[in-house]
Amino acid sequence: MKPPYEIQRFELRLSGLGGQGILTLGKVLGAGLALEEGYFVAQTQSYGPEARGGASRSDLVISSQPISYPKPEQLDLLVALSQEACNQYYRHLKQGGYLLVDDSLVKQTPTNIYWGLPFTTLAKEKLGMVQAANMVLLGALAHLVPFVVPRAMKKGLETSLSPKFLESNLKAFQLGMTQAKKKYPNVQTQWTSF
Amino acid sequence: MKPPYEIQRFELRLSGLGGQGILTLGKVLGAGLALEEGYFVAQTQSYGPEARGGASRSDLVISSQPISYPKPEQLDLLVALSQEACNQYYRHLKQGGYLLVDDSLVKQTPTNIYWGLPFTTLAKEKLGMVQAANMVLLGALAHLVPFVVPRAMKKGLETSLSPKFLESNLKAFQLGMTQAKKKYPNVQTQWTSF
Amino acid sequence: MPTKVKKNHRKEERSLFALGNEAVVEGALLAGCSFFAGYPITPSTEIAEIMAERLPRLPDGVFIQMEDEIASLGAVIGASLAGRKSMTATSGPGFSLMQEHIGYASMTEVPLVIVNVMRGGPSTGLPTSPAQGDVQQARWGTHGDHPIIVLSASNVQECLDMTVRAFNLSEKYRSPVILLLDEITAHTREKIQIPNRETYEIFSRIKPSMPPEWFVPYEESMRGVPPMPALGEGYRFHVTGLTHDVNGYPTSRPEEVEKLMQRLFRKIDQFFYDIQIIEETACEDAEVVVIAYGCVARSAHLAVLQARELGTRAGLLKLKTLFPFPRPAVERFIRQCRAVIVPEMNMGQMSREVKRVNNGLSSVRTLNRIDGQIITPAEILKVLQKA
Amino acid sequence: MPTKVKKNHRKEERSLFALGNEAVVEGALLAGCSFFAGYPITPSTEIAEIMAERLPRLPDGVFIQMEDEIASLGAVIGASLAGRKSMTATSGPGFSLMQEHIGYASMTEVPLVIVNVMRGGPSTGLPTSPAQGDVQQARWGTHGDHPIIVLSASNVQECLDMTVRAFNLSEKYRSPVILLLDEITAHTREKIQIPNRETYEIFSRIKPSMPPEWFVPYEESMRGVPPMPALGEGYRFHVTGLTHDVNGYPTSRPEEVEKLMQRLFRKIDQFFYDIQIIEETACEDAEVVVIAYGCVARSAHLAVLQARELGTRAGLLKLKTLFPFPRPAVERFIRQCRAVIVPEMNMGQMSREVKRVNNGLSSVRTLNRIDGQIITPAEILKVLQKA
Amino acid sequence: MAKDKQQVVVSIYPDWCKGCGICAAFCPGEVLELGPDGKARVVQGATCRNCGFCEHHCPDFAIVVKTKRRIANNREVDHAHEG
Amino acid sequence: MAKDKQQVVVSIYPDWCKGCGICAAFCPGEVLELGPDGKARVVQGATCRNCGFCEHHCPDFAIVVKTKRRIANNREVDHAHEG
Amino acid sequence: MAEVTQLIHHYLRHNKRFPHVLCPGCGHGIVLGSLVRSVHQLGLTKDEVVLVAGIGCSGRIAVYVDFNTVHTTHGRTLTFATGIKMANPRLKVIAVMGDGDALSIGGNHFLHAARRNIGVTALILNNNIYGMTGGQSSSTTAENCYSTTSPYGQQEQSFDIVELAKAAGAPYVARSTVLHVKLLDRIITTALARPGFNLVEVLTPCHTQFGRKNKFKTTVDMYKWYKKNAIPLDSLSKLPQEEQNQRTPIGIFVEENRPSLEERYAAITCRLEEASK
Amino acid sequence: MAEVTQLIHHYLRHNKRFPHVLCPGCGHGIVLGSLVRSVHQLGLTKDEVVLVAGIGCSGRIAVYVDFNTVHTTHGRTLTFATGIKMANPRLKVIAVMGDGDALSIGGNHFLHAARRNIGVTALILNNNIYGMTGGQSSSTTAENCYSTTSPYGQQEQSFDIVELAKAAGAPYVARSTVLHVKLLDRIITTALARPGFNLVEVLTPCHTQFGRKNKFKTTVDMYKWYKKNAIPLDSLSKLPQEEQNQRTPIGIFVEENRPSLEERYAAITCRLEEASK
């Protein structure tokens, strides 16, 4: 299986607070890219006491080639679901890297160039379950990031989730994608290289 | 304090069975020679399960010079208080080395050239306490071995034993010395070198 | 709380996006491991947790959480004696507690696998940070001279492969095998390929093949590895951590002790080339070789590629067997190169070994970090360019 | 059952015909040790037994037999934190069990002395036979990189001297110190001189000398050794085996961790020449030098004298500090000699260190025995004459 | 135990409060509840019975119940703790 | 338990006997005593009550109490154990 | 009932960051509060108190409180405490341990400390789970409960800490929950005031690692469960037998006097000194 | 009562030298005899019995008897036994331990084995001393007794093994002395026949290391002391209270049924297999 895009080395960080489902999201995203799309993916995350309600972080390095160094060095994309995370990690973003925030939670962005969507509010208000914010985010990523192919992500969800939870998650995913498309219709063309 | 005899390196083994007081004897003899006479003495002994009633052994290396190697290599004098000990260790005796046995216990000596005295019988019959055999032996050594000076040994006993036990031990010591003198009056002249 | 897991007796090859620790479990099950005893400790805990879920689903799988690490390794030894392929997993403090039993397993020639996911430290140290500080301990942690096999892995697929390898070697040579991972390797998720159990080389201990009365449990032989019956199979033998004679009975007779010890060392020494596992990258014409293992080998890999691009003839020798030390391979590069570089997340534990065999032939450079952070490709590149 | 022992507060010098283990006790008491916790094990047991008799007779002496070796070292660390000079004694299996707490003491910089009387083994091995198999374990037995001081002694007087030395170094550098003896040295009786306590150099830990509010428990300093108050003295500090900042509070910030670790190593490294204790015999013009320690150094001593008589210019370098490895001294002879010989009652544990620093300069010969028997002068002489 | 409701003021340090809800769940006076920020807050201080439950059970030492007189007298001393 | 005194023979393997004296001290028939070599020996076999105490309590498995009939019948089999 | 919180603040380390690392609603913080109040009540100075703690969430409290604090190794707290007390019997030594710490890996030291009657107040913060490492079962996890290492329900019986302490010979044995904080204050204060080994078991909830996996929706539910389930020892016998088995008695189970090890040791030293005069 | 000794000989290893290394009169040999008779009585084959032993004089018996024998490390016998039993529940696993082995260093494993109810018959050969290492006190050395590490008399209380086993949850707890060999045979046989964890404490004399230091002239005196001192459990209550405290009860203290760990584990495996079908 040859992945559709040739990726040199793409470094992505999902960050926020414990309880926002960031670690799950990292796993799902990584599994989708690695198993369904055939990319090389190395996913790491924060462990330790912060995991109990403190800061939470999941990193993915994605490439079409085998990955030697598994940790991000300079982020291509930072996703921040909390103000602290945004403040703390922005400096790891490489020049020209992208920033995506939950703008219902991150009120002050360190730059004006960013994508913002209210994942948490969307999840709470449109779906009635705040825990689905991570899937809303995944949907948004599927629109915003060219190699995050919706079909693959959905397939990934299908194999990893029990039917009981599948439906609501797919709904959240769809919501995220739609909302992102609405707000940033032409975003995919912005990407120049991976 | 300069020791009276110049000793190159003299290797002595006391051997027999657990319960015969061999380990105590080794300590007393060693302490006397080292502390009272100023010789260098390295005393080692057997440990392990044999110590519970099995074979028992105490080795002394005695010298006027500091002792490097602390274990005997070729014995100058073997004292055997059991037949097994005599059989087992006789081959470690160096050519021209001396053998002293309790001839009430060791019935077959591997050579005809040996000293024999019935320490155990003496202790039992003359002193009424079989445990004193080791002190009888010490007395005999004080006669038989030139550098085992009676005065020093007695002094050693005095400092190491509580008054309660001292008298009977000195009596045993005296007995051994007398008996040895009686049986081997001129033995000390036999020694050519140490 | 677990939900259903599909049948475990998979015959077909499949892939998984898995943690290093998860890959260890997959490797162990593939190798035929059916017994795990352990005690939780970060960052190895997932191994126990996944085993707790998987083993009870196997027809003969046993998972047991013991009261501590001493007990864990005790139970693993017991299970192995009873015929099971057995393992435990732990991290620094727990590994220190296991030392007495590692010596016992070595002396009694009990096959088993211990995974030690290294974390920062000494002592409680940095429970959630990576390090490579237990390398010399893996070799020398127990008292008395003893042979041991120590392996390592630097990515998730290797976690699986080397776990299988660890079981194979332990069964083949009746020796405890230690697999040293680091927090990064154990906690990275990557895609792994789980091979088909039928096509993969799996080794199991050789059983005696004579009537019990003729069985001499620790008899000398060319291979030096005595066949090993399970307890209760009809070969009633004695197992003891005391020095023992060929019948297994305690002895302190020097000639018997000597024979035992020589055989224990010989059985590992003479199969050195079977045990030595290394991997070379860009080494043929290399003038400078980086010798690395574990997660640092990944940084080194990138650094070597970058150095090549910048015109340095660099190579990477990745050690997957740490002990017995892969001396021949290392010596080859010592002869070939003007410098070898040993980057490590410790104060220089493998570089000692390299220096020991160097004999003044090459220049041995070290690069050490002990602050809980991985050594980056850039750091290695810098040393490479100066070497 | 004990009979009377005379007053312990002797001021005058005296001599004793004592076991090596007994000399350890004399040395410890002389150095000011007032706390012993231990668990019996051959061949170290006499140390505990004599302590059990002596300590309760001192006004502040505490002897306690704990439930195992882990507990013993735990209690010793506790007592040292409470201000006592403290020690324990053990042998192989017990030493293996102590490894976790050795790392803790190293990390928390708790002064204490551990005597390990080596017996044959790995595992239960040869409980009543001598060996030198725990040398590398003493250096590397606990997990994670850590500094440690390891001493040894080869005769009864040295047992006393080196015990005092061990306490002095541990107090001076706030470090656990391991004194490695062997069964022969521990179980030989010889005359020892017990020096007058007043005239002997005795070092005690430095206490803080500022008001408590200004006390920073692990502050950086030139010496690298922070002053150490006792628990309850008014300086309320936090002790932890986690990596900690200068205040003693847990931290995982790389720069703080790095500083801590560097200081721990530096405080030993920079006082290397104070810690290195060696003894040379007939070395000035030697062409072949035997490097030995423990009981084997005695055999080597005789062998060297004999070799000289036979015309070989032999010398003896006796190591009393094993770690940090006395590299400068060894390197001197590597340069000077055509060969160095390292006889050991193990498979070659110190010879590894010698080879590591040899760098091809000299020829390093080994002579090893692991059958529970001492290496004799004759054996060494043979190698000497061929070298 | 003093039960003079008029005398007490309940205050919470939101920085230390982790919003576990224990105080609110067991407060006999229904004085407390969790606010929209997830932290405890006083909703009807007047009904406080000064029973001390909340102070004794807050795992984060984030609730202070003070008698008014005390507040008046010890303003400065207390201030240090509130800073 | 058979108590027919006539029927039994008590024998001791001196090689295995360590002379602890337990058998002699507790034998209700006063059958046994420690000899001059420190080993147990039978002094009055006739009074043996075949109570089994000695066999059950010899820590060294050095005493055998056999009924005479058994001895006659099983000579060969037993022989192996006595060899 | 005034000044409760300020009092606690007074004993906290002012150079440490708060709030502490424990999860929302974790009962360990309540125990810390109770301990501080007890120390205060007895008029002990901060300097004479040594708090020795094990590894686990419970042990984490050592870093926050302004006593002499020693954060030891997992399971070995009581061995350090024994050394400290024997070295300086004037110190008030408090050992804080988790259930895993005290009874899984550390069970032996617990028995021996009780047997020796060493002068230590031992607090076991029993949350029936390994909190710190992420929710594995401990030896006090009840049968059929779920944990990450008992995904099919715990198949092993659990310890009754009180029974063990009694059998090992502890002269003072008491139990409370963090909800019953008056009792808790009382038994800790009593324990601290007594010589010798005094055991206090505190039932404390861990919603993060235990509650979630075992049908407790919130941490508050766990406190409610204590309210329903715990029963004062003297009320227990009034219940019908089968109900007795369902409930957890709290209160003081043993309260006896016997000389502590450090006292006995001092007596020996004295005797020997007399004899040698 | 015939063929007692020959029977034992039949179970001894014929390629080992006898007499064994134990001291004259050491009770450990009597326990070995009793164990062999019990195995024989139950018709167990030599092959299905695994004897796991600790380090100590007691552990030495493992080498002499013709079962599957594992001589482990000091204090850890029950951990090996647990692994063996879980790995192969068909084996009859017997753990032989000294008092130091089982309760000093090994106390924790003892508690946990009892709690888990793992299928092991645990024999503790309690001679109240460390025999093998030369007479140091153990945690069962009675107060005021002398040993090489308590030269001024033992200052620590001693364990009551039976109480500990009960508190830890052992379903079968019994005690005998080596003098009461009929009882010993009976309780060992019963223990061997039961599933789960079964504890047998055997009081056995060590004259060499304990008796000599504590006013027993000969080993026989120690047996006489058992005769005088031990009392069947059911006769105990008939004595006046103060005399009760002087005497050591022997007999069966607990005899209950509860499923063993290996049985429960098998049930889980079964359940899961059913569910996955």
Ligand SMILES: Cc1ncc(C[n+]2csc(CCOP(=O)(O)OP(=O)(O)O)c2C)c(N)n1
């Ligand atoms: C020797 C060792 N083994 C394992 C660990 C890992 N570990 C840290 S805390 C802990 C258990 C914590 O449980 P508990 O004692 O009940 O405390 P809690 O966190 O629940 O308060 C474990 C197993 C360790 N630090 N050291």
Ligand SMILES: Cc1ncc(C[n+]2csc(CCOP(=O)(O)OP(=O)(O)O)c2C)c(N)n1
């Ligand atoms: C880890 C360890 N510590 C100490 C020892 C030394 N040791 C051997 S046996 C023993 C105690 C023996 O006492 P016990 O268990 O009561 O058995 P007994 O000899 O009395 O039958 C000790 C401490 C050891 N082998 N291993």
Ligand code: SF4
């Ligand atoms: S109890 Fe404390 S932490 Fe919990 S909600 Fe109330 S104030 Fe906040």
Ligand code: SF4
């Ligand atoms: S003191 Fe009592 S009534 Fe007042 S707020 Fe607190 S819990 Fe409620």
Ligand code: SF4
């Ligand atoms: S009981 Fe046995 S060993 Fe003891 S004296 Fe009698 S026969 Fe000999």
Ligand code: SF4
């Ligand atoms: S069977 Fe009884 S009566 Fe006969 S010898 Fe033995 S103990 Fe004495």
Ligand code: SF4
């Ligand atoms: S994990 Fe449990 S024990 Fe640990 S802090 Fe959270 S609630 Fe408390």
Ligand code: SF4
């Ligand atoms: S020392 Fe004691 S326990 Fe050991 S064999 Fe001798 S009598 Fe038995």
Ligand SMILES: [Mg+2]
């Ligand atoms: Mg807990």
Ligand SMILES: [Mg+2]
């Ligand atoms: Mg014992």
